[in-house]
Amino acid sequence: ENIFDRSRMAPKTPIKNEPIDLSKQKGCTPERNPITPVKIIDRPQPDPWTPTANLKILVSAASPDMRDREKKKELFRPIENSEQSDTPESLQYDIVDDSTVDEFEKQRPSRKQKSLGLLCQKFLARYPNYPLSTEKTTISLDEVASILGVERRRIYDIVNVLESLHLVSRVAKNQYCWHGRHNLSQTLKMLQEAGELQYGELMTSQHKEQDLEYKFGEQKKETIPDSQERPLLDFSEPDCSSASANSRKDKSLRIMSQKFVMLFLVSKTKIVTLDIAAKILIEETQDTVDHSKFKTKVRRLYDIANVLTSLGLIKKVHVTEERGRKPAFKWIGPVEFPEKTDELRGHSPTSDPLPGAQRGASVRYQTSATGKQRFTRHASFNSAQPCEATRRKVSSEPNSPRQEKQGSIVNSDENCSKMINLAAVCRQKIEEDTGNKACDTETILNSAKNSNATLPLSLLPAPGDSDFCVNPLPQAVLPVVQADVPSFSLPTGICSQASHPSMPAASKTENGKPTLFPNQPFLCFPSSSLFMLCGGLQENNLSELLPTAGHLGSRSAEAQAAVPPTVCQKRSSHKCSSLSAPVDEEPAAKKQVLEHSFLPLSLVVPKNPSESPKAESSSGSGCSATVHLETHRFDLASPAAPEAANKESVKPLDCHEQEKQPQNKDPDEPPPGNEHISKENANQPFQPQYLYVQPTAGLSGFNFLFSANQAPGAISLAANQMPSLSVPCVMVPSAALASFPLVCSPSFTGPLSPAPDGSFSAAAPTNFNMSSLAPTPPVFISTTAVVTPKVSAAASVDPQQPPHPALHLSPVLTRSCSAVKLDSPVCVGHPVTLLKLQQPSSAPLTPKSIRPAHHEAFFKTPGSLGDPVAWRKNEGNQTRNGSSVQRRLEISSTSPD
DNA sequence: CACTCCCGCCAATTA
């Protein structure tokens, strides 16, 4: 029974069993069709689920050993299973599985279903891409293995690769600590640097493979030991104990993985063929590349490639050469790592690459010495920001105080910074300015070069280390702002997952229109109580923005400084109150909203360059001193908004984001943290795009985000603080949910049109993407439309009602769309699917309301990186490539139900 | 048949 149950719960289990049986059968009994597993089912055994059982029996009869094994397994599993069942995760997991699994069900698990890539996706789905720094997620190998229904050996394969990229670290026997992708870009950066040293030249000239190979091999050898980087790269640090280390660790999957990644990073084409990689990796004995050795290497590379593919870092391609078509992999991850804080920011003194390196070393566990890594240190750092922690440790020089602050503070600061980054990203300006666009685009690209290759990747803008990452949309072009959402994790410890991944695809698909993106900004709030506002920014300087963003991410302070003074001050609650801006249409609505929220918002005001006189001026004046910058912004926005709105339908894009941390964190933090970036459109001042309201008690933990982009004036903060924003999206994870990553893309449409309905108008439906696999699905919501005032009111209301949060959300079309001109601006509808949310509420979100016409694409996800999340769902790697967007849509469509 | 890559034996490492 256990098995049976298990199978249900975890699809894999059954699968696993079966396969095993099969193999055994083969060995033992030739039996009938050796070939297709499916057949087995068909064959003799009528029993639906029994087929396997029968087989087992046969097998066991045949071989005692097998039997024993099976017994062991069974004994083992049940226990685990029971445990799992208890845990919430298991539930989630199950659910997810069901959806996916049902299809195949027990049919014999085809080989693909058992693939390492798929397994890895499932594995990744269990953890948030950007876990909060506060929460540490520990991974128990046994547990995971049982949950996923695979032998531990397989888990090692995955973990080893993940460890090579610092996504996880070994804490103790059987225990790994999940870090998520916070440091991924840093790690990649390090690898890139190291790779350049080691094989840089070679790669450049990729032509002769062999030669290259050759060289690689040699260089590697030499360089490796020598280069200091090496340690970084390799965790193992063979250097220290070179001798001993060599033995096993050198060959380790971890090192191979790092080297493999390095090859991609160094390669200008970003494409590496397996055989070349294998040759290079064979290193030492390059001379005698025994065939067998080569084969073995290739096998390993496939293992690694599968994991990397699941991470969304590479994808399989075929390179046709004279000889023929050769399997190869293309790097689709971030190419540059500017995004990371350092680069973009120009990196503060504190964070330097160097440190990074050191960090790497440190991170690396002192393996050599002790043998196994110990992560005591790691333990010390938050999972979220391992890097920084490390750095600090490592370098005598502590990072700037700010950073520390962030770190210590928890996430909030970081988050803020991240938010900022996001904002920056978002800034992408408006399409109108073509020029600007271009600029923006470039910048963006810089961050993520990949775009060309595949999708737009979203780079992770992760500002740094922090939890959040925003992914910039690839389509910078769009005027609209985009925000990524970082995953947000609840305190509960659950992790949100990265939502990014999914997004990107969409954007790509829709390349045609950039517009899509613009609309969707995403915001993530790490802390439950964040308040975010986003206003449309002016487009003017995307480029500027970006940089700023970078700054923000890394250090808020600097960022602020850098930015125009206006920007940042944030205060918390006051601002909110201060903000009163009548927004376009209905301030009232906003008000309500605000009320709910409370506002402690910190505003983020974009700093605009003064470019748009209006905006600024307006803002400045408008705001009046009461509020800080943020406030100003709002004010500005509001006053200006109307006008601007009219004119510029679209501009709205920019966002302001603010974060607030409610009480949760220190009050202190918020201020610094918040930064925001805003951009301004030429004309308009900002419009706040999002409002994040903290849930009141009643809400039960839901957080809402409202996007206020639409109308310029959309949001006004009245004394009441009710913004009349249109609320595009709201997402909230319930505590129970744990953390969901939320993403909202507000697209706005232009001006707000009041909607009679009161419902939100969402031009576009919101989408949710969830990874099937992932326990916690990230939610995405994008709203396009503007909300009518009424609506807003409604929205506001919603929050209050915990039970049906979603209800209000139902997207309403907004006329705004029309108003807005830009493609993007307007409508975006994404269907939203809520997973796990409390059921009902989510329903409203469904995309139905959405109109195809508008749909923008949805989000681009930032995820270009890897958003495994998106994919997790299904199928395999291959599918991913397909348009992720489509998939999403599909998913969303389905999910809604 | 070639490409993938699952599976799990069994040795190296750890605890």
Next chain:
DNA sequence: TAATTGGCGGGAGTG
């Protein structure tokens, strides 16, 4: 010494 890790390669599944 037992348990954990993980290298390795046979050989199965897929196309």
